[in-house]
Amino acid sequence: MRARRERRYWRLSLLSLPFLLVAAFGANAWRNIADYVQGTEMKVHPTDGGKLYAGAIWRLQQARLIGDGRDLNVAFNDNRRLIIIRLAADVKEQIGDRWTQCRLTLVDDKGHRWLPLDFIRSGDISRELDPKATPVDGCDAVSRHPPAPGADALIEEKFVVPADATSSISVRLSFASVRPETLFFPFQLR
Numbered sequence: 774m775r776a777r778r779e780r781r782y783w784r785l786s787l788l789s790l791p792f793l794l795v796a797a798f799g800a801n802a803w804r805n806i807a808d809y810v811q812g813t814e815m816k817v818h819p820t821d822g823g824k825l826y827a828g829a830i831w832r833l834q835q836a837r838l839i840g841d842g843r844d845l846n847v848a849f850n851d852n853r854r855l856i857i858i859r860l861a862a863d864v865k866e867q868i869g870d871r872w873t874q875c876r877l878t879l880v881d882d883k884g885h886r887w888l889p890l891d892f893i894r895s896g897d898i899s900r901e902l903d904p905k906a907t908p909v910d911g912c913d914a915v916s917r918h919p920p921a922p923g924a925d926a927l928i929e930e931k932f933v934v935p936a937d938a939t940s941s942i943s944v945r946l947s948f949a950s951v952r953p954e955t956l957f958f959p960f961q962l963r
Contacts, residue, residue: 819957826956827948828866829926833958835859838939839902852936855898858944859909860958862926868919874949875912877930880957882941889930898931916948 909929
């Protein structure tokens with residue numbers, strides 16, 4: 774009698790295994806899809822003067838192209854250029870943790886994407902360009918200490934990109950709290 778009951782439970786367990794595997798796979802796939810959507814910039818919106826994005830109104834304050842780096846103590850490859858991007862934010866709402874996972878990138882018309890230099894190299898370049906000025910914080914540093922409503926914020930990042938891509942580059946800004954929405958700032962370098 775006991776052996777029959779154990780065999781019955783064993784068969785039921787064996788029959789339920791495919792359903793449990795499908796349920797586990799479905800739950801895992803759902804989480805992966807949600808993570809992918811939040812990590813991907815799918816809806817790109819051009820900036821317009823008064824639209825709030827992550828609690829602030831954003832504008833491109835400066836886009837600066839520096840030749841081949843020979844005017845710095847940093848040597849770049851002959852076909853590379855340094856681009857300095859500075860964004861200004863007029864904070865309208867309480868930010869809290871809405872600026873976490875700040876992502877500021879450059880994208881060309883072919884879809885190539887460039888990430889900024891690390892904060893150490895960025896600070897070194899800032900000091901070389903203007904030794905008396907205080908370097909402006911990058912995206913990550915500003916996101917750790919966001920300003921209060923009514924205040925302004927500056928973000929500056931430096932990028933090294935191929936010289937032939939500089940004519941078609943735009944800036945993209947996004948935060949984890951508002952992705953897949955992202956802002957894009959078109960500009961022309963001179």
